[in-house]
Amino acid sequence: MVVVVRIFLAGGTGVIGRALVPALRGAGHTVVATTRREDRIDGLRRLGADGVVVDALDPAALTNAVVDAGPDVVINQLTDLSGGSSGANARLRTEGSRNLANAIRAAGVRGVLAQSIAWAYEDGAGPATEDTPLDVEAAPPRSITVEGVMALEQAMSDSAPATILRYGTLYGPGAWYSRTGLHAEAARAGTWTPALAVTSFLHVDDAVAATVAALEWPVGPVNIVDDDPAETLEWAPRFAQAVGGLIEREALVGTHGGRPVSNARARELGWRPRWSSWRDGFAAL
Numbered sequence: 001m002v003v004v005v006r007i008f009l010a011g012g013t014g015v016i017g018r019a020l021v022p023a024l025r026g027a028g029h030t031v032v033a034t035t036r037r038e039d040r041i042d043g044l045r046r047l048g049a050d051g052v053v054v055d056a057l058d059p060a061a062l063t064n065a066v067v068d069a070g071p072d073v074v075i076n077q078l079t080d081l082s083g084g085s086s087g088a089n090a091r092l093r094t095e096g097s098r099n100l101a102n103a104i105r106a107a108g109v110r111g112v113l114a115q116s117i118a119w120a121y122e123d124g125a126g127p128a129t130e131d132t133p134l135d136v137e138a139a140p141p142r143s144i145t146v147e148g149v150m151a152l153e154q155a156m157s158d159s160a161p162a163t164i165l166r167y168g169t170l171y172g173p174g175a176w177y178s179r180t181g182l183h184a185e186a187a188r189a190g191t192w193t194p195a196l197a198v199t200s201f202l203h204v205d206d207a208v209a210a211t212v213a214a215l216e217w218p219v220g221p222v223n224i225v226d227d228d229p230a231e232t233l234e235w236a237p238r239f240a241q242a243v244g245g246l247i248e249r250e251a252l253v254g255t256h257g258g259r260p261v262s263n264a265r266a267r268e269l270g271w272r273p274r275w276s277s278w279r280d281g282f283a284a285l
C-alpha cells in the first residue's frame with residue numbers, strides 16, 4: 001500500500017526539483033513547490049505541483065508558505081548556483097536553511113529530506129563513508145562550501161527527523177554536465193578548465209529516484225553517488241568527447257584532490273543507481 005505524503009518542495013524549479021515533481025506525483029504524493037518567480041508557477045502546475053512564490057531569505061513569508069501548505073514532509077532542494085556564486089549559495093545554505101528550519105518547526109512537519117553534497121569530506125585515501133568527518137580544516141574558498149554544508153545539515157537535522165542526501169556531482173538533463181550545460185559549452189569553446197580531483201558522479205534521474213525512495217529512509221546522512229569514482233584525467237576527456245568538445249592536458253588544473261565516495265549505505269537501503277557509471281551516462285548525453 002502506498003502511503004500518500006503531502007510534500008512541501010522548497011526549490012521546485014531547479015535541476016532536481018523539476019524532475020522530482022513528476023516523480024513524486026507518479027508515486028502518488030501531493031506536492032506544493034516553491035519558486036521566487038511568478039512566471040514559473042504555470043510550469044510547476046504543468047508538472048503536477050501547486051506552486052507558491054516565496055523567497056527563502058524572507059523568514060516570515062517562508063513560515064507562512066510552509067504553514068499554509070500543511071505538509072507531512074518538507075524536501076529541501078534549495079541551491080543558488082545559477083548565478084555561479086559560491087557566496088550566494090553559502091548564504092542560502094546558512095540563512096535560508098535557518099529560515100526553513102524555523103518554518104518546519106512552526107508547521108509541525110514530521111520529516112525532512114535535504115539536498116547536500118558528497119564532496120565536503122576531509123581528505124583521505126579510501127572511500128569516504130557517511131562516518132568520515134567533513135573537511136573542517138579546509139582553507140578558502142573550499143571552506144565557504146564546507147561551512148555552508150555544515151550549517152545546512154545541522155539546521156535541517158535540528159528542525160525535524162531529517163535524512164540528508166549527499167548527492168554526487170550531477171550530470172544529465174538540465175545540469176551543468178549535459179550536452180547544453182555550461183561545462184559542455186566551455187568544452188566546445190576550448191575554455192574548459194576542470195580541476196584535478198577524484199569525482200563521484202550522479203545522474204539526475206538517479207538523484208530523483210533516490211529522493212523519492214528516501215521518504216522511507218531513516219534519519220542521517222546518505223551518500224548518493226554512482227559506483228565509479230574517477231580522476232579528472234580519466235573522465236574529463238570522455239565528457240568533452242561526449243558533448244562534441246575537446247580538452248587539452250594543460251587545461252587540467254589542480255586545486256583540491258577530492259576522494260572516492262562510497263554508496264554502500266544507500267545500497268543497504270535498497271537504492272541502486274540505474275547509471276552505475278558515468279562512462280555509460282556520459283555516452284548517452
Ligand SMILES: NC(=O)c1ccc[n+]([C@@H]2O[C@H](COP(=O)([O-])OP(=O)(O)OC[C@H]3O[C@@H](n4cnc5c(N)ncnc54)[C@H](OP(=O)(O)O)[C@@H]3O)[C@@H](O)[C@H]2O)c1
Nearest residue numbers: 011012013014015035036055056079081082169170175176
Ligand atoms: N550535486 C550537484 O552537483 C549539484 C546540485 C545542484 C545544482 N548543481 C548544478 O547547479 C546548476 C544550477 O542549479 P539549479 O538548476 O538547480 O538552479 P539554482 O539556481 O541553484 O536553483 C535551485 C532551486 O532553488 C531555488 N532558489 C534559489 N534561491 C532561492 C531563494 N533565495 N529562495 C527560494 N528559492 C530559491 C530556485 O528557485 P527559483 O530560481 O525559481 O526562485 C530553484 O528552484 C545545475 O544545472 C547543476 O548542474 C549541481
